[in-house]
Amino acid sequence: MPGLQDGKYRKYSQEVVRIACGRVRKGELSYGAAARMYGIPKSTIRDKVSGRTPIESTPGPDPILSKKEEEQLVGWAIGMAKIGYGRTMMEMKRVVKKFLDANGRPNPFVDNLPGRRWMRNFLRRHPELSMRLPETLGRERADVTVNKIQRWFRECSDYMVERKTERVIAPKGAKNVYQQTASTRQQITVVGACNATGQYIPPLIIFPGVRFAYDPLDGAPADSSFAKSKTGWMNSEIFYEYITNHFHPFVRSLNIPFPIILFVDGHVSHINLETADFF
Template identity: 30%
Template structure:
């Protein structure tokens, strides 16, 4: 269970980075004082002053488990999977990362276990400019790409093949009741891209 902030203790970061950047620029250019910036943006004066003096420039929180280069490659792979019509779920992402760590003798990073759900959430948050979660349906891309003309041709051919066939001799059968589709899933896609088809 994660630790909760004690009542009355100092607030942790509760402001957007872009607001901090604006406040720092205003103070650095002497448009306003750090005191005025604190009141206007709700950001502690000490934080603004440190950024102006280029102190404590590292990102808040613990460092990511994987390097930036490794995470960038994972992002590229996730985007490619979505574009090829087979986007990955959060669990599949965990499996792929685990497999990568196994091959590179880095299982110790996650204590020889799969990366957790929390890591996935933080990973997606770090790359929210490129990645997003969307719901999918289990349907083949070939079926989804059929045109109205193709369907009309199918039914015209069906009419011809059913000539002189009595109604009680016509049986319909398809894979509907044999599907293993558990329903819609959430998969990872490139942000601002049309919903992909999973098959």
């Protein structure tokens, strides 16, 4: 029987599904005839013709995230890899967990954290991604040379036009993928920002601990803000709040035309899906 191998339906492409459903809709084939001719289960054709499931859906378990949500995640992963911040499998899964924690969507995961099987299927659904072993960026590579400066500007220009470690997720075929890590030391962090014309954003000061017996902004520049974290280091939640509630409104108040480019260092807190979506 065409389309059958050892009593099981063979794999079929989305294009074949579209053709089969189109012929059924036009009355050229019955459900059974289309199933036999194209090797697609009759129930699948029926569901897609009736609109019960979309044409672009794939066989197998529910991917949990919608197609649009997965495309958003893919775009973020590719964008991060392009600028030298490839994300690991666990970091990608934590992004999904954070989304599910906030969304409350039912899912089969333990504590909303996807497992290896979901990640494996996610990569299969998006062949433009691949797992790569990243190169570690050592301090010795920070030496400044004319060639490195020129290359940096070329790469920055290209990015604007385009608008030992775990393996990281990167665009398939990427030549070099990097990953940077953060420190766990305790300190006070001061976040500043300025532009080439000399305008500056009042600083954000991050203190360690959770309580103050004093005014933390006493003596700080006007319009400064503060935040608290366990170690005094920046984290992704504080960075998002800084961008959305401090940096962005202040830049707008200076009547600076958008879009703008914000250059940040390699701290992992600067790389999160929520902040990328805000811009």
